[in-house]
Amino acid sequence: MSKRLFPARHPSILRQVAQVLGALVVLTIFAAIAPSKAKAATIAGAYDSVVILRSADNKNRFLGSGFVWGDGALVVTNDHVAGMxxxxxxxxxxxxxxxxxxxxxxPVRDVAVISVPGLKAAPIPLGPLPAPGDEVWAIGAPLELGMTLTRGVISAHARQVEAAVPIRFLQHDAAVNPGSSGGPLLDSAGRLVGMNSRIADGSRYYVGISYAISADDLARIVGGLVDETLLPFPKLGLQLRPVTREIAAALGMEPKGVLIDRVYPGALAESAGLHAGDILVGAAGRDLETAGDLAFAIDAALGAGQMALRVIRGGQEIAVTLGFAPATSSVLALRGIEGAVLNRVSSYRFESLGLVLDDDARVTTVSENSPALFAGIIRSDIILAVNGKRLSAGDLRKLEITAPTLILLQRGGGATLHVMLDPWDTGEGIRAIGGANVLDPAIVVF
Known part of the structure; x- marks a missing residue:
């Protein structure tokens, strides 16, 4: 015959056990909730140090996120957020x-520092380097939604995302999107461990991989920008690719180093005597296994103003000295013309902006890729007013546009609408950044 654990004649014992178990459950729940509330309060405290950046013109264009640094009158963000x-x-x-x-x-390390004299906010304290698996929190304004908090974990250390950039990023999976760039990455104690800078290349939106510049790198870069000791990263004028096993077999050598595809005329690499077909196998005393190794070798040698290279040419290893001082002559940069001062056109007429009008102020022609076309003006539109003023067709043809201009149009059926015609608009806004060449991802441009 089975026996009861607690005889029926002692119901008080059952009540006492139930009370003890209930108390234990409450304590367990409290123990779980209390730290979460404390953590949430700590993370929320960092909100006061995060800011939103907008263009300082009448367009008030949303740029991205940033956060307070130093004495409270500085803001740090990404260079691609600040733009020009x-x-x-x-x-x-x-x-x-x-x-x-x-x-x-x-622009290479992708950091910008902004002086904001009227801003007096507490900076976020710096934290230690987090370990993979550590919880992190991202704050920013993704997609212009306003301040947003997301949570994730550190996925990996030391990710070199672009081979030509000497930065090893923290990889994490807290959701960030365009607009989050420049926002802080915090640890569970609310300390700054990085600045969110980018997502996985090849996608404009979050796909589970986010990258942040570590707080250690950030402190070094920001400090150098503020006291003007950070040396700019040079453009060498080189196009490289890794020596793969296939390339090495064709050349009859071991798979090591990087192969020079192209040397740009007038650039530093040409001045050093480098040629297409050369193979770089060492830089500043380091072996080069990948193109990314070259970026860190350059960064370490900047203070010396030059760097020793080991080069295989025609099957023989030779020594080459690469100087970092820019050439005195004007040089075409890899992504545009740098150093050139372009005179800003001070005024335009409608015809030079891609518009041809008839005697009724009707648009008869809109040129392809013109400011007028980008503003949204189409053929058969009638210009009714400019900046609120009615003008004749003759006056419109002679009108000098010297600033962004509000134009009232009339379309078929009598519908009217306003468009802004701005010949000086750069078209800059939220944009993905990346150095990948979609035709050949192996190519790296220095």
Whole structure:
């Protein structure tokens, strides 16, 4: 015959056990909730140090995110967020607007520093390097939604995302999207461990892989920009590819180093005597296994102003010295003309902006790829007014446009609408960045 664990004549014992178990459950739940609430409060405290960046013009274009640094009057963000702007409108956590001036930028390392004299906010304390698996939190304004908090874990250390950039990123899986760039990455104690800078190349939106510049690299770069000791990363004028097993077999050598595809005329590499077909196997005393190794070798040698290279040419290893001082003559940069000062056109007429009008102020022609076409003007539109003023067709043809201009149009059926015609618009906004060549991902441009 079975026996009861607690005889029926002692019901008080059952009540006591139930009370003890209930107390244990409450304590367990409290123990789980209390740290979460404390953590949430700690993370939320960093919101006051995060800002939104907008263009300092009448377009008030959303640029991205940033956060307070140093004495509270500096803001740090990505260079691709600041773009070419010299002045930026800063919106703090309370919605107050401040005027900021860009005082330092590094387009290669992708960091910009903005001075905001009217901003007095506490910076986020720096934290130690997190380990893979550690929880992290990202704050920013993705897709212009306003301040947003997302959570993830550190996925990996030391990811070199672009071979020509001497930065090893923290990889994490907290969701970030265009607009999150420049926002802080925090650890569970609310300390700064990185600046969110990019997502996996090849996709404009978050696909589970996010990259942040580590707080250690950030402190070094920002400090160098502020005190003007950070040396700019040079453009060598080289196009490289790794020596794969297939290439090595064709050349009759071991798979090592990087092969020079192209040397740009007038660039530093040409001045050093490098040629297409050369194989770089060593730089600044280091063996080169990948093109990415070259970026870190250059970074380490910047202070010396030059770097020793080991080069295989015609099957023989030779020594080459690569100097970092720019050539005195004008040089075409790899992604445009650098150093050239372009005179800004001060005024335009409608015809030079791609518009031809008849005597009724009707648009008869809109040129392809013209500012007029990009503004949204189409054939058969009738210009009714410019900046609120009615003008004759003759006056419209002679009109000098010296600033972004508001144009009232009339379309078929009598519908009217306004468009902004801005010949000086750069078209810059939120944009993906990446150095990959979609035709040949192996190519690396220095």
């Amino acid at each position: 702007a010299e002045s930026i409108r800063i919106v703090d956590a309370k919605g107050m607007e401040h005027q900021g001036e860009v005082i330092g930028r590094d």
